[in-house]
Amino acid sequence: MDISKILDLIYELPDQSKLALQNNVSEIAFPKGHILLKANKIESNIYFIKKGLVRAYVERDNEVTFWFGKEGETIISMKSYVEDQPGYENIELLEDCELYELKTENLRKLFNEDVHIANWGRKFAEKELIKTEERLISKQFKNASERYLELMKDHPVLLQRVQLGHIASYLGITQVSLSRIRAELK
Amino acid sequence: MDISKILDLIYELPDQSKLALQNNVSEIAFPKGHILLKANKIESNIYFIKKGLVRAYVERDNEVTFWFGKEGETIISMKSYVEDQPGYENIELLEDCELYELKTENLRKLFNEDVHIANWGRKFAEKELIKTEERLISKQFKNASERYLELMKDHPVLLQRVQLGHIASYLGITQVSLSRIRAELK
DNA sequence: AAAATAATTTAACAAATGATAAAAAATGAA
DNA sequence: TTCATTTTTTATCATTTGTTAAATTATTTT
Numbered sequence: 001m002d003i004s005k006i007l008d009l010i011y012e013l014p015d016q017s018k019l020a021l022q023n024n025v026s027e028i029a030f031p032k033g034h035i036l037l038k039a040n041k042i043e044s045n046i047y048f049i050k051k052g053l054v055r056a057y058v059e060r061d062n063e064v065t066f067w068f069g070k071e072g073e074t075i076i077s078m079k080s081y082v083e084d085q086p087g088y089e090n091i092e093l094l095e096d097c098e099l100y101e102l103k104t105e106n107l108r109k110l111f112n113e114d115v116h117i118a119n120w121g122r123k124f125a126e127k128e129l130i131k132t133e134e135r136l137i138s139k140q141f142k143n144a145s146e147r148y149l150e151l152m153k154d155h156p157v158l159l160q161r162v163q164l165g166h167i168a169s170y171l172g173i174t175q176v177s178l179s180r181i182r183a184e185l186k
Numbered sequence: 187m188d189i190s191k192i193l194d195l196i197y198e199l200p201d202q203s204k205l206a207l208q209n210n211v212s213e214i215a216f217p218k219g220h221i222l223l224k225a226n227k228i229e230s231n232i233y234f235i236k237k238g239l240v241r242a243y244v245e246r247d248n249e250v251t252f253w254f255g256k257e258g259e260t261i262i263s264m265k266s267y268v269e270d271q272p273g274y275e276n277i278e279l280l281e282d283c284e285l286y287e288l289k290t291e292n293l294r295k296l297f298n299e300d301v302h303i304a305n306w307g308r309k310f311a312e313k314e315l316i317k318t319e320e321r322l323i324s325k326q327f328k329n330a331s332e333r334y335l336e337l338m339k340d341h342p343v344l345l346q347r348v349q350l351g352h353i354a355s356y357l358g359i360t361q362v363s364l365s366r367i368r369a370e371l372k
Numbered sequence: 373a374a375a376a377t378a379a380t381t382t383a384a385c386a387a388a389t390g391a392t393a394a395a396a397a398a399t400g401a402a
Numbered sequence: 403t404t405c406a407t408t409t410t411t412t413a414t415c416a417t418t419t420g421t422t423a424a425a426t427t428a429t430t431t432t
Contacts, residue, residue, distance in 0.1 A: 058323055058327075060327050061327075062327075064323060064326050064327045066319070066322060066323050066326060078312070078315065078316050078319060079316065081312070082309075082312040082313065082315075082316055083316070088320075088323070111305055111308065112301065112305070113301075114301070115298065115299075115300070115301040115304050118301050118304035118305045118308060119297055119298070119304045119307075119308075121305075121308045122297070122304060122305075122307045122308035122311055123268075125308055125311035125312045125315050126264070126267070126268040126311045127268065128315055129264065129268075129311050129314050129315045129318060130264050130265065130268055130269070132315060132318045132319050132322060133252070133264060133318050134274075135322060136252060136318060136321060136322045136325065137244055137250060137252050137274070139322065139325050139326070139358065140250050140252060140325070140355075140358040141244075141246050141247075141248075141250045141358075143388070143389095144388080144389075145388090163408095163409065163410090164409075164410065165409075165410085169326075172325065172326040172327075173389070173390085174389075174390060174391080175409085175410075175411095176389090176390075176391080176392090176410095176411085176412090177388085177389055177390070178410095179410060179411050179412075180388095180389085180411085180412085182410095182411090183411075183412080329418070329419090330418080330419070331418090349378095349379065349380090350379075350380065351379070351380085359419070359420085360419075360420060360421080361379085361380075361381095362380095362381085362382090362419090362420075362421080362422090363418085363419055363420070364380095365380060365381050365382075366381085366382085366419085368380095368381090369381075369382080
């Protein structure tokens with residue numbers, strides 16, 4: 001997916017503003033397994049996924065995967081981007097990826113100069129917020145089996161491209177529990 | 187908490203932009219128990235809490251409380267505000283409240299006219315996003331007892347002002363489970 | 373203060389999920 | 403292909419959380 005399309009998915013910009021953004025974007029590729037962003041570091045870039053699949057996870061006793069990103073989606077260390085503080089997430093590439101890279105510093109400059117880009121940034125955060133809030137609510141009143149069915153319905157492609165251990169973690173259960181749930185559904 | 191302080195909590199605006207926002211704000215009060223926002227309706231206002239306490243909940247088999255707002259916080263139907271669609275949340279006042287009211291329509295106009303206000307709106311969504319994401323992650327790798335202790339540490343005031351049934355729902359457990367957890371901690 | 377109502381706790385049992393270990397299946401490397 | 407490694411499933415038992423009902427405590431109304 002090309003950068004113009006990706007930017008439009010968030011919010012349609014006037015040509016001039018869109019060009020200003022695109023002029024700050026460069027292309028870069030990494031292989032499967034690469035760790036793109038590391039926790040406890042201030043990250044100075046954000047990325048848009050041209051091709052490939054990634055996951056965001058935090059390290060605790062075990063790894064907790066809390067987000068998947070595929071073509072058209074934005075990779076960001078929220079804390080770095082918003083508060084200039086070390087982030088909590090690691091980003092691992094689950095497939096070979098082609099990415100668009102944008103320096104946070106340049107984006108900040110554009111936010112202050114161009115009202116359309118500022119609103120583009122606002123829309124991005126607002127849409128992510130709704131998605132996250134809906135997941136939180138879903139987690140709160142659905143059991144693991146219902147959340148699995150919901151994921152199958154809403155994001156069937158993830159089940160084909162992501163190994164089940166990560167899916168289980170994303171659903172907030174152990175891999176063994178997920179296996180059991182899948183067995184019961186047969 | 188006065189409106190000037192509340193706006194600054196999100197992002198410090200130049201005087202002129204701040205005044206433009208404040209000029210669109212009016213004061214209004216409602217008693218405890220009032221339902222301020224209703225689910226499945228497009229809401230045309232957002233509110234800032236001058237004084238009081240509210241909760242956001244969705245109705246399923248039972249009620250699921252997923253957010254509390256107190257002095258200085260912003261009350262918003264996310265779907266209405268972001269996508270002009272009926273929202274999923276109800277907002278109930280848990281105490282008598284004094285609120286600042288702002289028409290979404292006017293705010294949208296300001297977003298398009300004033301780059302500072304657009305960035306103020308961006309910061310608001312970004313900060314809410316981080317809070318929501320952190321709660322989602324916490325829900326994913328902590329058990330109920332750990333989440334209760336975390337809430338006690340981070341928001342002790344809620345435990346004094348909110349009845350336990352709502353706290354339990356917010357933690358994603360039943361009231362009976364919360365009672366059991368509290369008994370074990372004694 | 374007494375009565376009525378609402379909120380919280382306790383108890384007993386059921387259901388869901390976790391932990392550990394082992395087996396089976398799938399994938400990747402030589 | 404064969405071997406080694408990784409992923410997924412299955413089985414067993416432990417722990418956590420849910421459900422229901424009743425008892426207790428707190429709050430509100432009369």
